[in-house]
Amino acid sequence: MSISEGNSFPHLTVNTASYKLPVMNKTLAERLAYAMNERGISQGALAKASGVAQPTIWRLVKGEAKGSTRLVDIARALSISVEWLANGTGSMVSDEKMTYPHPPKNDMSLGGVFPVPIFDKANVQTEDYIYVPQSVESDTCRAYMLDRNSGCSEAPAGTVVVVDTAEHPGNGDLVYALVNDFYSVYRFVDGGPHGYLSVDDDRVPLVPAVKESTMIGVVVFLLRDLKRKK
Secondary structure, three states: OOOOHHHOHHHHHHHOOOOOOOOOOOOHHHHHHHHHHHHOOOHHHHHHHHOOOHHHHHHHHHOOOOOOOOHHHHHHHHOOOHHHHHHOOOOOOOOOOOOOOOOOOOOOOOOOEEEEEEEOOOOOEEEEEEEEEHHHOOOOEEEEEOOOOOOOOOOOOOOEEEEEOOOOOOOOOEEEEEEOOEEEEEEEEOOOOOOEEEOOOOOOOOEEOOOOEEEEEEEEEEEOOOOOOO
């Protein structure tokens, strides 16, 4: 399977329209999927942070499980209200925005964040770091900044993407990959010998995850709406 020159992912991302996701709170599956999207956390990363098996997370997101005795652990890992997650009662969080774009001041303890090295467009490590929640901490994490829309609604231009290079993607997870000499965020889809990469536009054909791409890692955290240096 291949991509024609006129319909390549890089060309798509230049003109991809921005997206707004509706607040979905009718079912547990919708609330969990919404919270994961807001936190920019993958199924694998949530499983690791909460101590809940990834198949359980998958069943909850797909609506194949109506509940779990581990909802408290899942809510804690997502920093959301367990009452909201379980029953849709109240608000998802008291503080809607929790991002860590800068290191703590000298008089502050590091607390629940850890530094991730930032890599440039050529996938070379820079001298800069970004601080993200400790729930996704790993020695194999690295960060990238998107200078254009990725084609996936969760990762518009200006997003800082934190990936874990040692994590294996699950169906629907976001991944950071090189396609047609261009690094961007794509959605992993099960199938074939190694899976495929996709974007939100169904007109763009799937890309085999091995033959025509180089997958850097699974996206485990997103930081959006940050001011970019010129």
